[in-house]
Amino acid sequence: MNPTACLLIIGNEVLSGRTxxxxxxxxxxxxGERGMPLREVRVIPDVPDTIIDTVNEVRQKFDHVFTTGGIGPTHDDITSECxxxxxxxxxxxxxxxxxxxAADYASRTPPVQLNAARLRMATLPRGAVPIRNPATTAPGFSMGNVHVMAGVPRIMQAMFDALAPSLPRGEPVLSRAVHALGVYEGQIAAGLEAIQQRFAEIDIGSYPFYRADAPGGGGVALVAKGTEAAVLDAAAAAITEMLAGMGVAPIAGEPTTP
Known part of the structure; x- marks a missing residue:
């Protein structure tokens, strides 16, 4: 089976809507490209007991846990110590x-002091493996199956790129999508459920979208996800056949909003 992953987004600013x-x-x-599907995501506050309890829960439940946020130099950056x-x-x-x-800061013009606040970013759990990256000399780190990264997207992405080669691979998660205009979920629910039952080894979902020039103002994207291309192709064909029985022809490409 593919390894599983959980993401913890840590930060009061996310929960408040400010960020x-x-x-x-x-x-x-x-x-997903690595075959490590993300099975759960939680957004939690900068509260020590919440972070500690949540990390201990999910690291037992999932093969790998990724966290973002809370590893900067300020008083509320408490993820590392938690x-x-x-x-x-x-x-x-x-x-x-x-x-x-220290060497990085000293080389800057003008030099930057490695003060007590910045030193927090060099303070790690004993035994942690730093995640080095080209974006900053302040690292993320891995502790067992928990991988701790920055909340700033540019830095987080650099950290993930540095970490990725060490992560296990599974079968990549593939997808097939069928888009139809003028179709509503209520019309296709029963037929789509029957197709899902035929192809129980994959996940099939329906996602409404809006388009001003579509009959009724929109349509649905019917998406099948799994690891076997042949099964996905068969499911997409079954979805297309279901729509044809309703007199609907799928549209080519991704739907866009004019």
Missing amino acids: RDANLQFLATRL IARAFGVPWEVHEETRALM
């Missing part, structure tokens, strides 16, 4: 990381 999360789609897509507490190990300065950051 829009931009990491979920990137991680879900990249993990991971240390979750694993029951000291949270201490990682000397190799401290030296790399």
